Amino acid sequence: MPALDYSRLAAIYDDYCDFDRDLDFFRSLLVRRGGQVLELMAGTGRISVPLLEAEIELTCLDSSAAMLRVLQRKLGQRHLRAALVCADLSTMRLRARFDTVILPFQGFCELVTKEEQRKAMGAVAGVLDGCGRFVCTTHNPAIRRRTLDGNWHAMGEFPRQAGGVVRLALKGKLEPTRRIVEGHQRLEVTDKSGGKSEILMPLRFSLVSASELSALAEAAGLELVSLCGDYDGSGYDETRSPVIIATFQRSG
Ligand SMILES: C[S@@+](CC[C@H](N)C(=O)[O-])C[C@H]1O[C@@H](n2cnc3c(N)ncnc32)[C@H](O)[C@@H]1O
Structure with missing residues (x-):
């Protein structure tokens, strides 16, 4: 179950959320990779809208119907199309398989209990295509x-x-x-x-460390491909990096 009730914030979220340092990172990665992308915790589409404008094929999932309604309105105004799914990511059941799954804006931290975190990793592993990648972001606890x-x-x-x-x-x-x-x-x-x-x-x-994140992924059959510490692509330094950006793929 989501830790916060975002329906109370949906109407003003875009007014105060001005973070955009991750946009170039995700846009260039996804343009390069191509294929079908699942964006988890998409919210009101802070990065979904610019990704769709870059012609990335996106499915946007969020557990808050109110946040998704704001996103739907923005898509309509801009004549953009995406599949919107209202679901909890830890229990999501999707028929489609994805080349890339992204969890932007340090979203993994919103999964509070160990059980939710384990289920989320399992659910992501279940929707990844054979060569698919999961780009998972969270805060650096330090x-x-x-x-x-x-x-x-x-x-x-x-x-x-x-x-x-x-x-x-x-x-x-x-x-x-x-x-x-x-x-x-x-x-x-x-x-x-x-x-x-x-x-x-x-x-x-x-707060989940990089090694705890990798262990959770490993238990779900995913292995670490790369670890960055910021959206400029710099390597992860536990003492200094603001965020953890871990990319996983299926093991073996
Ligand atoms: C801080 S907002 C971020 C929204 C968007 N990714 C952004 O960068 O602006 C977190 C979003 O995650 C969603 N969320 C939280 N827990 C979730 C869960 N377990 N499954 C799906 N969505 C969830 C909330 O509804 C909210 O829209």
Whole structure:
């Protein structure tokens, strides 16, 4: 079951999520590889839309119908087509097989329990074509844990498309033995006429090391092909890299 209820965020997600450092990485990789691509946790299509504009054949999966409705609207406005699937990735049952499966935006951390993580790896292995690859991203625990001190951290102030502003703050604390982070995220939303509202939501995610990720993949019959530490393609350094970008393929 997803750790967060994204239906509460769908209407404002695009206003405050301005991350785009991963786009060139995924676009050039997928243009090079060609074939059918499954994007997991696609959300409102932050990268799905530019990938479709680059003529990549995409199936977009997400467990939030509200997030997918925003994506569907954006596709309609741009005359783009993709298969949209509303499902939990840990239990997804798809008939199609894919040349590449991607899990962008450090999405693996949203799978909180070990059981969910194991099931997710198994489900991905089940939808990969024979020579298919799974590009899986998550936070580097050594770096991400630095701001998990139980205090509020301002994450930014974002102008809204329709006018006004969203201020995002996060507060999280790491439970070290289970490597689960719990806390809250607060969004202060000001509309164009100055009206204010606040969304306070629980925050829950996991921190998984590169070796734990590989072990989970191995148990699902996948082996590590490459490990990057950032979206510029640089190698993974456990002490410095902001993210883990692990690419897997079927073993043997
Ligand atoms: C932070 S958003 C990222 C959306 C998009 N990938 C992006 O880069 O903007 C995380 C998304 O993952 C989805 N999600 C979380 N857990 C999921 C699960 N177990 N199965 C499928 N989708 C899930 C949420 O509904 C949400 O849309």
